[in-house]
Amino acid sequence: MKHYQDNFAHEHLPDESLRPDIILGHPDFQFNGSLNCVDKLLDDHIREGRGNTVAIRTFETTWTYQDLYDKSNQIAHVLTDELGFVSGNRVLIRAANNPMFVAVWFAVLKAGGIVVATMPLLREKELTVMIDSAEISHAFCDYRLEEEMALVKSSFLKQMITFDGSETHMSKLETLMHNKPKTFQNYHTMADSLALIGFTSGTTGKPKMTSHFHRDILLICEAFPKYSLQPKPEDIFTGSPPLGFTFGLGGLVLFPFYFGASTFLIEKPTPELLLKAISDHKVSICFTAPTAWRVITTLVKDYNIASLRKCVSAGETLPLKVWEDWYDATGLKIIDGIGSTEILHIFISSNEENMRKGATGLPVRGYEAKIIDGKGNEMPVNEPGRLAVRGITGCKYLNSPDKQQEYVENKWNITGDIFRQDEDGYFWFVARGDDMIISSGYNIAAIEVESVLLCHDDIAECAVVGLPNEERGMLVCAYIVLKSQADANDDKVKEIQEWFKKAAAPYKYPREIHFVDALPKTETGKIQRFKLKTTAR
Structure with missing residues (x-):
């Protein structure tokens, strides 16, 4: 079917046989x-x-x-x-x-x-x-x-x-x-x-x-918000995620407008400005990342947040301590959730009635999920495995049949996350299944950072890993082999970091840099990043 005069995008959709099952059984999803x-x-x-x-x-x-x-x-x-x-x-x-x-x-x-x-x-x-x-x-x-x-x-x-x-x-x-x-x-x-x-x-x-x-845009409005937020026209939404993220697009534009509510937009949303918006403008629903919730908790006593009724966290897994500290300070429960750009928005989460602290939650309305092994078999209760999801939306990579077949197996979306499912059906985050670094809510691919670093005139080789960090969730850490070892010093670290911020998005820059004589590799020349992670700890 020809949808547009310029049909480039539709012509590069994956074949129907490569797409996940789309399940639209409920009347709300028609x-x-x-x-x-x-x-x-x-x-x-x-x-x-x-x-x-x-x-x-x-x-x-x-x-x-x-x-x-x-x-x-x-x-x-x-x-x-x-x-x-x-x-x-x-x-x-x-x-x-x-x-x-x-x-x-x-x-x-x-x-x-x-x-x-x-x-x-x-x-x-x-x-x-x-x-x-x-x-x-x-x-x-x-x-x-x-x-x-x-x-x-x-x-x-x-x-x-x-x-x-x-x-x-x-x-x-x-x-x-x-x-x-x-x-x-x-x-x-x-x-x-x-x-x-x-x-x-x-x-x-x-x-x-x-x-x-177009239907996907409306479908997600019938899913997570109805399941977790129960929006009303008098609600005011705010948050920190950019509208360029589907997390931000849903939480700050699609959901409020679908339900006739309003949004409060902040160009540079610091924790202080989020609190000021909540206090001064009676915001009732706030979306932000765990790192921001951690900081907001330390500042909240100085603000009136009586209007706030729903707190949403996504972008990275929500540490139990952040949830407990916020609840102790405010009596409010943070709603954790996992979504993906491929599936458009949050597909596993909770609401105040079924929340189990520390767990990501249950599939939201419109979705189902399971834990599988490398061959697609379902894992026993509480055994970690790959997260598989399907429902009202799903992955449709343009112009990437190979990547489509990696993300979709047997008509299920395979998110790349490792989870376990307990005896009551709750899903618990275990780890990422790849080298993705999730820092302050941003997804940063290690290979992406490496490709930028290798453009620097003084760098011979490099490898990038994510290291656990209490404040940011993970830190981008680069191991660098310089062309001249004599240049390895603190000034060179700062110079590379400042250069990187001008060459690529600043949030991706390596906050830790270690100069090494050589990188650990297999006999075939593949860098063994797991050894670098072990060394760093």
Whole structure:
């Protein structure tokens, strides 16, 4: 079926035989036929007379649903009238969490585009790989982040439009929006038309592009939030994850708007600012990572958080001590959860009624899970094994049949996590099944850091591992063989770290660097990272 004028994304979907089972049995999960998810998330609020209801707050401004609707429609007109856009084009968004980011996100879908939302910390190299891999034709970039975007050189990128996420002056987009109509006929996408592409952490070489349909966007709103949050229109959501993460997109945009609630966006969400938002603006639902919950716990006594009713943690496993310290300080229970970019959002979690502290929880409505061995056989109770999941959403890598077959086995999604399941069905995190480093909620691939380090003129070889760290969960640690051993000193450590922050996203830089004469290897030349982890401890 041809969904768009530019059908690149649909043509590169995995064959149906390689996709996981999708189970849509419950009546709440029936999103079929002609469907543009923006109708439900935004336009319905206007049609049903809720335009004056607050949709987005920041410390500086407030937007109603009508404001968001008007601006999204004007931006959609800019895309279709001014920028040579055709349906199915991939459109990149580069900005911190702010109202204009959300307006552009909705506008792209209204016009029949496919959104590629990115994090503001990404650098030119990473952005270029994304643009080339997804053949992105258009980019919207906050003018405050334009410098790095301007370095991108790609034959695919036809238009780069700046906007002002701070809403203090006129950038190019605001100029183009002027006098554009505030109504727009949404493109008639289908339930299984692609709506977004999310890149996994592998942004060197050929990164993995996860893809999700318009129906998937709405399906996750019927899953985790109904299971764990029970949202109400009067709720105010906030949190720290970037909207470029599907964790942040769901928690800070999709879930509040699906239920007619509002969101409080913070461009640089420190623990102090999260607490200030909760205290001053009566936030009721907060999403952030375990590292932030740990810090927030030490500060909470100085703030009034009486409005807060739901606390959500994801991005890395929630340590029991963080849960206990927060509960002791506030009487609130943190809801832990595990999700993935491939499956779109959280698929195992808990609610206040069934929570078992220390456990990740039970499959949320719409999903089922099991623990399997290397051959796909189910493991006995309490025996660690690979986590397998299936349900209303699932992995659809674009242009990567080999990776698709690694992630999907026997029609189940294999997440790469090691879990155990107890006699009552609860799932308990054990470890990651690969060399992924999860630091302060960010997924960082060791090989990704290594590929950047090897671009340094003075580095001959390197290996990167994750080391346990109480504050961040894990630290990125690099073992480096220099071309000249005489250069190995503390100044060289600092120089490499500062160089790395300019070459790639700063959150990926190695916080620990050890200079070594040689790296441990097998006879075939493969680096034995497990020996480096043992040495570090």
